[in-house]
Amino acid sequence: MNRTGPKLFMCRGHNRHHGIKMHKQQYLLAAKSSIRASLWTLMLLLPHTIQSAEDHSRQAMDSDMNFRIVEDSGPSIRDDGESTADHSKFEILQKDFNNGPEVTEACLSCHTEAGRHFMQSIHWTWEYDHPSSGQKLGKKTLINTFCTNAKGNEGMCAQCHAGYGWKDENFDFSKQENIDCLVCHDRTGSYYKTPNSTGNKACSIMFEGKKPIDWSKVAQSVGKPGRENCGACHFYGGGGDGVKHGDLDSSLKRPNRELDVHMDAEGLNFACTTCHVTRQHIWAGSRYNVIAHDTEGLGLPGERRDVATCESCHSEAPHDYSSLVGIKLNGHTDKIACQTCHIPTIARGGVATMVDWDWRTAGKTRDGAGFKEKNYSQANGAHRATYKSIKGNFEYAENLVPHYDWFDGQMNYTTIETKFDPNQGPVEINGYQGSHNDGKSRIWPFKRMHTIQPYDKVNNTMVYMHLWGDDDDAYWGNYDFGRAIKVGMQKNSVPYSGEFDFVETYSFWPITHMVAPKEDAMGCADCHSKQGRLADLNGFYMPGRDSFGWLDILGYLALGGALLGVLLHALLRKIFSKKQSQGGAQ
Amino acid sequence: MSSQTNNSSHNTKVKTRGEKHYVMIYTRYERFWHWSQALLIFTLFYTGLGLHGTHDLLDFQTAVIIHTYGALALMVLWIFTTFWNFTTGQWRQYLFKEGVLKVIRFYAYGILVGEPHPYKKGLQRKQNALQSMAYMAFMVLIGPALWASGIIYLVYDLWSGHSWSADGLTLIAFIHTAAAFLMGTFVIIHIYMTTTGKTPSHYIKTMVTGYDNIELTEAEIAYIEETHAIAIKDEP
Numbered sequence: 001m002n003r004t005g006p007k008l009f010m011c012r013g014h015n016r017h018h019g020i021k022m023h024k025q026q027y028l029l030a031a032k033s034s035i036r037a038s039l040w041t042l043m044l045l046l047p048h049t050i051q052s053a054e055d056h057s058r059q060a061m062d063s064d065m066n067f068r069i070v071e072d073s074g075p076s077i078r079d080d081g082e083s084t085a086d087h088s089k090f091e092i093l094q095k096d097f098n099n100g101p102e103v104t105e106a107c108l109s110c111h112t113e114a115g116r117h118f119m120q121s122i123h124w125t126w127e128y129d130h131p132s133s134g135q136k137l138g139k140k141t142l143i144n145t146f147c148t149n150a151k152g153n154e155g156m157c158a159q160c161h162a163g164y165g166w167k168d169e170n171f172d173f174s175k176q177e178n179i180d181c182l183v184c185h186d187r188t189g190s191y192y193k194t195p196n197s198t199g200n201k202a203c204s205i206m207f208e209g210k211k212p213i214d215w216s217k218v219a220q221s222v223g224k225p226g227r228e229n230c231g232a233c234h235f236y237g238g239g240g241d242g243v244k245h246g247d248l249d250s251s252l253k254r255p256n257r258e259l260d261v262h263m264d265a266e267g268l269n270f271a272c273t274t275c276h277v278t279r280q281h282i283w284a285g286s287r288y289n290v291i292a293h294d295t296e297g298l299g300l301p302g303e304r305r306d307v308a309t310c311e312s313c314h315s316e317a318p319h320d321y322s323s324l325v326g327i328k329l330n331g332h333t334d335k336i337a338c339q340t341c342h343i344p345t346i347a348r349g350g351v352a353t354m355v356d357w358d359w360r361t362a363g364k365t366r367d368g369a370g371f372k373e374k375n376y377s378q379a380n381g382a383h384r385a386t387y388k389s390i391k392g393n394f395e396y397a398e399n400l401v402p403h404y405d406w407f408d409g410q411m412n413y414t415t416i417e418t419k420f421d422p423n424q425g426p427v428e429i430n431g432y433q434g435s436h437n438d439g440k441s442r443i444w445p446f447k448r449m450h451t452i453q454p455y456d457k458v459n460n461t462m463v464y465m466h467l468w469g470d471d472d473d474a475y476w477g478n479y480d481f482g483r484a485i486k487v488g489m490q491k492n493s494v495p496y497s498g499e500f501d502f503v504e505t506y507s508f509w510p511i512t513h514m515v516a517p518k519e520d521a522m523g524c525a526d527c528h529s530k531q532g533r534l535a536d537l538n539g540f541y542m543p544g545r546d547s548f549g550w551l552d553i554l555g556y557l558a559l560g561g562a563l564l565g566v567l568l569h570a571l572l573r574k575i576f577s578k579k580q581s582q583g584g585a586q
Numbered sequence: 587m588s589s590q591t592n593n594s595s596h597n598t599k600v601k602t603r604g605e606k607h608y609v610m611i612y613t614r615y616e617r618f619w620h621w622s623q624a625l626l627i628f629t630l631f632y633t634g635l636g637l638h639g640t641h642d643l644l645d646f647q648t649a650v651i652i653h654t655y656g657a658l659a660l661m662v663l664w665i666f667t668t669f670w671n672f673t674t675g676q677w678r679q680y681l682f683k684e685g686v687l688k689v690i691r692f693y694a695y696g697i698l699v700g701e702p703h704p705y706k707k708g709l710q711r712k713q714n715a716l717q718s719m720a721y722m723a724f725m726v727l728i729g730p731a732l733w734a735s736g737i738i739y740l741v742y743d744l745w746s747g748h749s750w751s752a753d754g755l756t757l758i759a760f761i762h763t764a765a766a767f768l769m770g771t772f773v774i775i776h777i778y779m780t781t782t783g784k785t786p787s788h789y790i791k792t793m794v795t796g797y798d799n800i801e802l803t804e805a806e807i808a809y810i811e812e813t814h815a816i817a818i819k820d821e822p
Contacts (some may be wrong), residue, residue: 324650324651324654325647328650331746334743334746334747436752437749437753523645524646524647525646525647526651527638529639530639539752540752540755541752541755541756543759544637544638544639545639546759548759548763550765555764555766555770557769558767558771560777562769562770562771562774566778570694580699580700
């Protein structure tokens with residue numbers, strides 16, 4: 001059952017809340033501890049359920065919504081030297097705060113412009129107008145390949161919004177005290193966020209064993225963000241540790257050198273913001289508008305404040321020009337992203353990343369209750385759910401070789417408005433753009449996520465699902481796709497035909513973290529070979545991988561023919577010289 | 587030394603057909619050129635096949651390093667040799683000579699039935715007509731195709747930014763590969779031909795020591811006696 005240690009955000013037993021029929025059962029089994037006790041007894045009594053304790057922990061009775069289990073709640077060390085301000089000495093912070101907004105007001109009383117700055121940030125707006133594609137992007141509206149949409153499910157999803165209380169469309173984006181300064185700036189490690197609404201009745205128990213936040217303490221302990229501050233959301237994207245990205249997971253809180261040469265806790269110990277430089281609370285390093293090829297490289301004295309690229313520190317020619325290998329490698333940087341060679345695999349810190357999610361199987365119940373199976377054990381020993389009634393089936397991977405392709409930095413999104421042809425293969429929810437001959441693309445590594453998720457089969461669009469809510473229409477409670485989609489679309493005023501089916505989708509996450517030490521970078525032959533990593537990329541010649549079909553045949557025939565010809569000639573010479581000497585003897 | 591009498595019947599016309607003498611026909615530089623070129627071509631062919639993916643006996647990085655340095659060395663050698671060929675006038679050895687068909691006929695048939703070689707080696711005629719033609723092809727076709735495409739290949743990074751670079755690389759790789767196959771074919775036949783002398787090792791020995799038994803004209807003998815410009819040892 002693994003109930004020790006502080007767990008963030010768990011939701012237990014909500015799966016029993018299965019439509020109206022289940023209400024009755026839920027009332028019958030009101031006392032939660034006794035449920036557990038009785039189930040334990042039941043399991044022990046039934047011979048076929050007698051299993052090892054470990055197997056038990058992989059079985060049903062685990063909480064369902066525990067997407068962030070933070071065992072290690074200490075802060076990472078950020079070595080910036082001593083700050084010029086000791087916040088514990090500020091009078092305004094030496095009081096008993098009752099809630100987050102009160103702390104924010106105190107922050108803003110000194111940092112007078114910070115609120116205005118921060119409100120421009122995507123961490124606040126969850127909106128992004130793409131400058132070249134014109135698409136309206138951002139979590140506020142996008143479809144994704146995990147829990148499919150934050151829109152309408154903010155009560156749950158906006159836990160990762162850097163604000164207080166966004167649970168529906170009534171959230172006030174203009175109120176500065178709604179900004180959550182602490183989620184990024186708490187340096188005690190003890191701060192945590194909760195869902196902004198309770199969700200389904202069955203999900204009402206959360207934060208069991210979690211100490212209430214000591215507001216004064218965290219308010220007096222602020223500083224520049226450590227890896228765990230950013231990681232509190234970015235490590236857990238997609239609904240769990242490492243699920244979305246593959247190169248971002250909780251192993252990066254205290255990585256060793258092999259896992260990430262920059263963030264190595266005993267070494268360089270970079271914080272996220274060492275590379276993701278900021279200017280007035282706007283961060284460099286956008287995934288919506290990627291700088292796939294930074295031709296500017298190093299900045300003039302002082303740091304560049306506009307990019308998070310490798311080149312901005314290492315230049316475009318970082319290898320040693322005094323060796324042939326170095327020259328050759330520098331010659332690669334115009335076509336090959338640094339990440340392609342220097343991140344040989346992802347999800348290699350002991351935490352798995354999800355590679356496949358099948359929504360079709362969601363909604364199964366056992367004895368009328370939802371359940372989960374944890375049949376994947378990752379390298380750090382944790383067991384990962386391979387099935388959840390609320391979500392369907394999952395597959396994971398570790399030490400994953402990324403997907404490679406030409407990328408010019410432009411991601412093209414399938415939004416809720418995009419029409420697609422479901423017969424044209426998987427729908428690319430965020431497809432990348434690029435080609436070998438556009439003069440700007442480079443070969444990049446991506447984590448590719450494959451999902452089978454609902455869509456409107458008449459209008460051929462993706463759908464918003466109403467997953468989270470304390471009403472009977474929420475999928476996480478009633479397991480009814482039809483209702484969840486209908487309400488999800490209705491709530492957000494999107495036309496819906498009323499008929500859904502499932503469609504295959506891909507999403508692509510450019511890989512840039514988990515940079516290995518140079519001795520672990522990929523070798524030439526990893527790509528320059530017949531069955532190398534770039535075997536699937538077409539349209540250009542690559543030494544060691546490609547040959548010219550008929551030229552090779554002709555060439556080998558010429559070599560073989562010459563060899564055969566001279567052997568034959570030698571044989572004839574031998575035969576004739578024997579004849580002659582015999583003739584001479586006669 | 588030149589007064590020895592040769593009893594061969596066809597050697598009676600002293601004025602045009604001198605007696606056979608054991609003469610240095612391949613100078614030290616020529617032999618250095620030949621053998622270092624041989625070594626480099628073997629190295630380049632072997633590593634090149636590795637890079638091409640024909641075998642994987644060498645790891646790619648090692649193959650690239652050896653192939654690149656080998657190519658640079660060969661280019662330096664060829665620059666020196668071009669200089670040598672023109673300053674010594676030896677380039678004339680490779681000009682077209684009459685009698686190619688006779689030589690071909692000899693290797694196709696005559697050699698089997700014990701006919702004499704239709705071509706007589708001389709100081710200014712070190713190679714037979716077929717050889718001259720083959721070496722000329724080597725020097726003006728196969729060689730340049732290899733080094734020209736090779737140099738362009740080597741400096742790929744100078745032109746990789748152009749939109750045509752992918753097509754350009756394909757073309758260059760094609761020419762380089764095709765020429766390499768021709769070179770390989772040339773080398774196989776060339777090596778075999780070295781076994782067609784009086785004894786199978788005769789020509790090879792000549793290429794090592796530089797000396798061969800050739801006929802000298804009286805003028806040549808007189809020139810050698812006067813100047814000692816060419817080493818001559820009678821009777822090997």
